[in-house]
Amino acid sequence: MDIQVKVMPNSKKPEVIKISGSAYRVRVDAPASENKANKRLVEILSEHFSVPKSSIKILKGLKSKDKIIKIEV
Numbered sequence: 001m002d003i004q005v006k007v008m009p010n011s012k013k014p015e016v017i018k019i020s021g022s023a024y025r026v027r028v029d030a031p032a033s034e035n036k037a038n039k040r041l042v043e044i045l046s047e048h049f050s051v052p053k054s055s056i057k058i059l060k061g062l063k064s065k066d067k068i069i070k071i072e073v
Contacts, residue, residue: 005067009037016048038062
């Protein structure tokens with residue numbers, strides 16, 4: 001399953017908000033520097049979708065707030 005994600009780094013608490021069918025807004029409690037937000041994003045999505053971290057891959061947007069994520073179920 002592929003989803004679109006808008007990442008909001010440096011948030012107070014992590015949160016996943018479903019906007020529409022496959023679009024999500026994810027608040028990440030990590031800074032956007034040194035790939036920390038991407039690593040934390042994978043952890044948050046792993047918990048939210050109850051899949052291992054290895055099942056989540058960032059397809060597009062490694063250095064952008066708008067990302068395409070592949071989740072292997």
